[in-house]
Amino acid sequence: MSTLALTPIAFEAVAAALRASRGMAAKADIGIAAARLGLSGADAVAVGDDCAAIPDGDGFLLLAIEGFMNGFVAGDPWFAGWCGVMVNLSDIAAMGGRPVAVVDAVWAAGEAEAAPVLDGLRAASERFGVPIVGGHTNLDTDRGQLSVAVLGRASRLLTSFDARPGETLIATIDLRGRYREPFSNWEAALEAPAARLRGDLELLPLIAEAGLSRAAKDISQGGLVGTAAMLAECSGVGIEIDLSRVPAPEGVDPARWLMSFPSYGYLLSAAANDVPAILSLFEGRGIAASAIGAVTADRRVTVTNGAAREPIWDFAQRALLGCGPVTATAEDAA
Structure with missing residues (x-):
């Protein structure tokens, strides 16, 4: 399995591109609509998933x-x-x-x-x-x-609201494809047999029903890091991602890949002892899967490359979707 390889200069450029990502900005538009409609993750049917x-x-x-x-x-x-x-x-x-x-x-x-x-x-x-x-x-x-x-x-x-500090973040992506130009859409399904497509999707409910994970999210147009930010916000946690461990096609531009929409790509949060079983399920079907980081308690999304670290989103400074957990105030408690 190939992963991203970044020089220190390239890592800084990738982090800057992620912070300025149009995909991240588009996800923030969801927060505007949710606020106008009076919706949040605290509703009886939680919004943000x-x-x-x-x-x-x-x-x-x-x-x-x-x-x-x-x-x-x-x-x-x-x-x-x-x-x-x-x-x-x-x-x-x-x-x-x-x-x-x-x-x-x-x-x-x-x-x-x-x-x-x-x-x-x-x-x-x-x-x-x-x-x-x-x-x-x-x-x-x-x-x-x-x-x-x-x-x-x-x-x-599996939800966006159940990742917990101390868990491992897993990325699984079908790399058997190519870009469908000019958009950053990774096409990995058109030539796949029907039985394979259906069986690959079946892995997620099987993981849920086996209790191997409680939290997952489809990698969307916000890209892998933007999707991680949405998962972190909804769960009220932080996420740290080691970019050198992210599954990637050979020779791909790192910034483009991290902001791409894969035909089949998911993030899952799981306890360390359940990670090998999850990785084995995906790898058994020829789908790249790797433990790429950790769920933290610091309410930030951070990317790393060796000893280098770059912040991408700080929820103490601004919301993304606005659908995170509601923190009770002293006035509420009274």
Whole structure:
């Protein structure tokens, strides 16, 4: 397995790029919307996770939605449709769940413009074995847009709210792919057999049900470090990441890789004695997995490279999603 190799000068440049990441800034937009809606991680159905986990009998219904950048839909419409299904299924898996169905909302300037988006949706639905059961279509708009929602179920959750200081941070990423230019999307699923795709997603609910981990998060457009920051905030912890241990393709630009969206990539937090079993499950399916850092109590996200350390986000200075745990004040206690 290849990992990132950084010189001291390159490490400083990568850390600066991470702090200025557009992906991190975009995640902060979530906090603006959540505040306006009056939502937080303290709600009965906690907000800030990959899916809303709604108690249902002896398990949970999982509900999530993804919207796609207009430039992506215009520049690569078939792949945007494919990703509409793929990324939603990844969110369900990140919560320890299994998908039930998806619905889509497609806007386009005519049938011809909508066709590749719909074809990509259909191809992914068939390959992953998850049905599209409806949605919304508007073929009389001035630009193409796409949003896709998913419903799933879980018997035992992995969440963004349950990482604990002292646990190990694991990264698992399918490196069997390539960049789909010009976006920083790592494409590792299009040529994979259906059985492999479905079996790879099944690992996450199996880990949850075996009690090997309680906390996980899908590596999103915020990249690996941005995703770690969201996990840290929701759990009320800090995270320290050793960049030299991050699984990576040979010869990749480190800054680009750390801000990329992988087709299949997750962060998990686990007790040290459960780490070997988790790594073995992923490696047994040919998926790169490594212990890349630690969950801490200092409420910061920090990256390291040998003895060098660089802060990326300090939650004492500013929130990211605004969905972290609520700390009781003296006035509340009274």
